[in-house]
Amino acid sequence: MQIGRIVGTVVATRKDERLTGHKLMITQMVDVSGNIQGHPIIAVDTVGAGIGELVLFTKGTSARFAANKPESPIDAAIIGIIDNIDVYEEFLVNKGD
Amino acid sequence: MQIGRIVGTVVATRKDERLTGHKLMITQMVDVSGNIQGHPIIAVDTVGAGIGELVLFTKGTSARFAANKPESPIDAAIIGIIDNIDVYEEFLVNKGD
Amino acid sequence: MQIGRIVGTVVATRKDERLTGHKLMITQMVDVSGNIQGHPIIAVDTVGAGIGELVLFTKGTSARFAANKPESPIDAAIIGIIDNIDVYEEFLVNKGD
Amino acid sequence: MQIGRIVGTVVATRKDERLTGHKLMITQMVDVSGNIQGHPIIAVDTVGAGIGELVLFTKGTSARFAANKPESPIDAAIIGIIDNIDVYEEFLVNKGD
Amino acid sequence: MQIGRIVGTVVATRKDERLTGHKLMITQMVDVSGNIQGHPIIAVDTVGAGIGELVLFTKGTSARFAANKPESPIDAAIIGIIDNIDVYEEFLVNKGD
Incomplete structure (x- = not known):
């Protein structure tokens, strides 16, 4: 999974009917x-x-399971709202030569 | 899914027969x-x-479902025509240090 | 799918037997x-x-269907020979601010 | 698979129920x-x-098998703790012209 | 598929049991x-x-078929040893304007 920020919405009147009812x-x-x-x-x-x-x-396929539509054209889905991100800065330092 | 602009077409006479009837x-x-x-x-x-x-x-697999050909060589499909894109600019600003 | 140009071939004598008979x-x-x-x-x-x-x-999975070997290690396949590409240059111009 | 370093955790109270019980x-x-x-x-x-x-x-799909939840929204999983990495530096040199 | 060079190995004692017996x-x-x-x-x-x-x-899924473990966490596999690469340099020249 990845961390994302929702920055807007898309409206498409003409679309695959299996997308109906899903906010994009x-x-x-x-x-x-x-x-x-x-x-x-x-x-x-x-x-x-x-x-x-x-x-x-x-x-990918995970997104179709998230939407409970395993045979749909969906390939991305939001599956959680993030409350908190804990990052340990010391492990973000590069160890390379 | 992703936002795309259609910029042209491709013609292929010799091709997998499961592509026949689909505009590329x-x-x-x-x-x-x-x-x-x-x-x-x-x-x-x-x-x-x-x-x-x-x-x-x-x-990916979503594109084969979009085309209703789950066992075809298709790996990309157009599934909606976008009427409107609403973007909230304030969320496009980076929050990094 | 993507547009590609064939620039060469690879020979591998020791390989997964499900690749036998396919030009790489x-x-x-x-x-x-x-x-x-x-x-x-x-x-x-x-x-x-x-x-x-x-x-x-x-x-991906589409390539295995293209080769009619859905349970093989194949993850890329050539599925058409392109006769013509029509591009409308006016849509390649960026609309950004 | 890929080599990764765990640099933190994410907490999401509101999430797909199939993620419950998994540390993110x-x-x-x-x-x-x-x-x-x-x-x-x-x-x-x-x-x-x-x-x-x-x-x-x-x-991808491998991550759902790793978590033994083949029909879940999971698309990434940690499947091993690395004890040792052996790299042969001489093969990291480029052979290009 | 892709061309790769093996540059080392990884050892992981604690790992998904379906990886046991495979050199990483x-x-x-x-x-x-x-x-x-x-x-x-x-x-x-x-x-x-x-x-x-x-x-x-x-x-991806092809790697699980390569390893004959279709329900494992494997997502990459070596499936051939390359004997020879034939590249036709004239097709590597860009045709763009």
């Missing part, structure tokens, strides 16, 4: 410092997450 | 500002999308 | 301008493609 | 020199790993 | 010139490959 959240992956990384993921919400929240999201 | 759309991922990112994806169209449109696309 | 093509992803991107993919050929040709290739 | 470890991929690479992965622990340890982790 | 090889992807790319992959060996050898490796 624009989710940006964040690193342990809260910085946004990479490209936007459009994830279906399965936990009642809101705009601006830090969430846990999953991709 | 050159789709470029875009970020929340509409900028193109990454490499082109060739996705089958399942919603009647046209050149230049902003679409929702899915990859 | 070194395939480089190309963008819409024909420029090579990323790392080489070793894909099994399912359409009789030749060195130098522009092809359509698929990855 | 913030795992950073490391290279052979011990340097951190890429973005954080949130992996469920299946071997009793602790903060700061070097671990082996797996992604 | 540190594998670095290489490009067509023999240059190392990307991060290390820990792959199970299925062909008797040795340190320093150029190999063919596969990822």
